Amino acid sequence: MARRSKAREVALQMLFQKDFNPDADAYQLRQMIGEQIDDADLAAFCWSLVAGVLERLPELDARISAAAENWSLDRMAPTDRNALRIGAYEMLCAGTPPRVVIDEAIELARKFGTAQSPQFVNGILDRLMPEKPTSSAEESL
Numbered sequence: 001m002a003r004r005s006k007a008r009e010v011a012l013q014m015l016f017q018k019d020f021n022p023d024a025d026a027y028q029l030r031q032m033i034g035e036q037i038d039d040a041d042l043a044a045f046c047w048s049l050v051a052g053v054l055e056r057l058p059e060l061d062a063r064i065s066a067a068a069e070n071w072s073l074d075r076m077a078p079t080d081r082n083a084l085r086i087g088a089y090e091m092l093c094a095g096t097p098p099r100v101v102i103d104e105a106i107e108l109a110r111k112f113g114t115a116q117s118p119q120f121v122n123g124i125l126d127r128l129m130p131e132k133p134t135s136s137a138e139e140s141l
Contacts, residue, residue: 003039005104007046008086010036012108014050015082026051053082053089060088067127079112080120087125098129 013036014029030047037043053060061073064084073081087105090096102125109117 003042004045005107007037007042008049008104008108009111010046011049011053011086012079012082012112014046015053015085016078018050018054019078019082048094049086049089052093053085056089056093057085060085060092063092063128064088064124067124077113077117080109080117083108083113083117083121084124087121088128091125091128091130098125101125102129 010033014032017032018024018029029050033043033046033050037046064081065071065073068076068084076084083105086108087101090104091098091101102122105121105125106118109121113121
C-alpha cells in the first residue's frame, strides 16, 4: 500500500471517530494517529487531512450536499461521507490532482464502504472536480 494511501485510511478512521465522538479533541486524534503511523512525515500528512477537513467542515459539507443530488449528508454512510470530505478537501483546498483524489477516495470507499460506495463517491467527487479552463483553440471547436 502506498504511504499516503495509509495516511488517508487513518484520516478516514479519525473523521469517523469524530463523527461518533464529537467530544474527541485534537490532542486525542493526534495521539491515535501516532499510534497507527510511526513515520513522522506520514503522520503529519494524515493530521493535515484531518485538521483541514475539520477546519473547513461547513464549507466542504455544503459543496458535497450541493453535488449529491437527492442525498443529505445525514443519509450517507459515515464512511462514504468522510471519504467524500477527505476527497473534497484534497481536491478543493490542498491542490492534490483531481484524478489522484478520486482514485484514492474510490479505494477508501471500496475498502470501508458497501458495494455501491465506490460508484457513489466517484459520482459526487466527479461533480466537485474543478473545471479545466478551455483554451481559445478548444473554444472554437
